[in-house]
Amino acid sequence: MKKRVTVVLPTYNEKANIERTIEKVFEQEKDIPGFEINIIVADDIRSSDGTEQIVRSLIKKNKKIHFIKVEPGLGVGLIEGHKYALEHLSPDILAQLDADGQVIADVLVGLVKAIEEGYSLAIGSRFIKGGKNHLSFIRRIFTYGASIFCRLMIGPWDIGEVTNSARAFTPELFRKINLNRLPWREPTFIVQPAFLHEAILAGAEYKEVPLIFKNRLEGYSKNKVFNYTYDVITYGIDTRLNSWGVHIRFFHITRRAKTLVKFGLVGFVGTLVDFVFYKIFINSFGIAPATAKGFSTEIAIINNFILNNYWTFRYRRTKTNIWQKLGIFNIVSLGGLLIGVLIVKYLHLTYGDGFVNLFGRPIAYNNFYFFVTIPPVMLWNFTINHLVTWRREEN
Ligand SMILES: Nc1nc2c(ncn2[C@@H]2O[C@H](COP(=O)(O)OP(=O)(O)OP(=O)(O)O)[C@@H](O)[C@H]2O)c(=O)[nH]1
Numbered sequence: 458m459k460k461r462v463t464v465v466l467p468t469y470n471e472k473a474n475i476e477r478t479i480e481k482v483f484e485q486e487k488d489i490p491g492f493e494i495n496i497i498v499a500d501d502i503r504s505s506d507g508t509e510q511i512v513r514s515l516i517k518k519n520k521k522i523h524f525i526k527v528e529p530g531l532g533v534g535l536i537e538g539h540k541y542a543l544e545h546l547s548p549d550i551l552a553q554l555d556a557d558g559q560v561i562a563d564v565l566v567g568l569v570k571a572i573e574e575g576y577s578l579a580i581g582s583r584f585i586k587g588g589k590n591h592l593s594f595i596r597r598i599f600t601y602g603a604s605i606f607c608r609l610m611i612g613p614w615d616i617g618e619v620t621n622s623a624r625a626f627t628p629e630l631f632r633k634i635n636l637n638r639l640p641w642r643e644p645t646f647i648v649q650p651a652f653l654h655e656a657i658l659a660g661a662e663y664k665e666v667p668l669i670f671k672n673r674l675e676g677y678s679k680n681k682v683f684n685y686t687y688d689v690i691t692y693g694i695d696t697r698l699n700s701w702g703v704h705i706r707f708f709h710i711t712r713r714a715k716t717l718v719k720f721g722l723v724g725f726v727g728t729l730v731d732f733v734f735y736k737i738f739i740n741s742f743g744i745a746p747a748t749a750k751g752f753s754t755e756i757a758i759i760n761n762f763i764l765n766n767y768w769t770f771r772y773r774r775t776k777t778n779i780w781q782k783l784g785i786f787n788i789v790s791l792g793g794l795l796i797g798v799l800i801v802k803y804l805h806l807t808y809g810d811g812f813v814n815l816f817g818r819p820i821a822y823n824n825f826y827f828f829v830t831i832p833p834v835m836l837w838n839f840t841i842n843h844l845v846t847w848r849r850e851e852n
């Protein structure tokens with residue numbers, strides 16, 4: 458009876474590479490006698506280039522290939538892939554590789570052998586003898602920078618490679634890893650260093666084996682180096698704080714803060730839209746300030762909904778569809794609209810129409826009425842939309 462190693466290949470638009478990668482992986486079977494290879498392609502639901510069709514046609518000829526569709530994010534692809542393997546394939550070793558042909562597939566042989574030697578985690582590494590990194594200069598700087606930073610902040614010092622997916626581990630180790638703490642659902646590559654960290658906390662005995670990393674064969678990179686840097690730094694700080702006993706979920710907060718920053722920018726644009734229409738309604742149509750504010754805000758609401766849905770909260774999986782969200786967003790924003798209208802009404806009743814001279818120019822009171830409404834309305838909007846409209850689906 459042969460032992461089985463399952464290899465997860467996460468894909469996101471890899472039609473140009475997936476077939477060759479699968480072939481190369483199966484070719485390694487001859488160098489790991491006693492093992493049978495099974496492949497799980499974990500294809501991102503956003504993949505639209507026909508990766509799925511290619512894999513499905515390969516599956517017809519080869520039952521050792523499996524296919525799952527997964528939610529966005531590299532971490533989701535990897536973790537769901539391993540979960541699938543554990544549920545359906547009774548693997549002896551879990552492995553994972555990039556699907557774009559960048560890693561020379563023979564690393565798999567080294568990975569499997571390390572597990573056979575008794576290690577519970579094998580790491581494909583560009584940092585040890587025999588390993589190579591053929592990326593562009595900028596990307597190499599990132600690889601080195603991330604490595605040094607993670608060794609210092611997260612540890613352990615003796616692991617060089619933290620940012621590559623080429624790894625193998627035992628099912629026992631995988632089951633011990635605290636997936637609730639691992640930010641694997643975040644659509645960022647942080648899962649690579651974070652998984653390593655959690656594996657070590659779970660008691661992994663590790664070994665690095667040489668990995669040769671080329672430039673990708675075809676297709677385009679999904680690695681957003683800037684975002685990745687942000688995440689590596691905040692994750693590193695998070696783990697360091699935790700090791701000092703400061704449990705403030707720094708990584709989580711700074712990732713959420715990204716959302717808050719985006720929401721703030723949308724709010725800013727919306728406020729400009731609101732203000733422009735508010736002034737047009739007052740000056741060109743002679744509409745009273747409070748009424749003008751009501752109409753201009755509704756226009757801004759629609760503007761903000763579109764921006765938030767397709768940008769700020771783009772990756773949020775919610776239980777509601779877009780029309781329900783638009784409805785909820787509108788109801789929620791009506792709260793903000795009401796707050797705005799009441800404030801303008803109150804100020805208008807109290808102070809009336811008038812002008813102040815600012816830098817030699819007369820500025821209408823209604824401008825100030827408008828600006829007073831911004832902070833309370835923003836606060837209301839963010840809180841409620843965060844908690845209600847784009848409420849994360851619970852699992
Ligand atoms: N399922 C899934 N797979 C992904 C996602 N992002 C990347 N991948 C796959 O993960 C692997 C690594 O992604 P790459 O874009 O090659 O990242 P990289 O190797 O750091 O960048 P390059 O050097 O430019 O290729 C590839 O097989 C991708 O198709 C994702 O969001 N979901």
Ligand SMILES: [Mg+2]
Pocket residue numbers: 555557559673
């Ligand atoms: Mg790649």
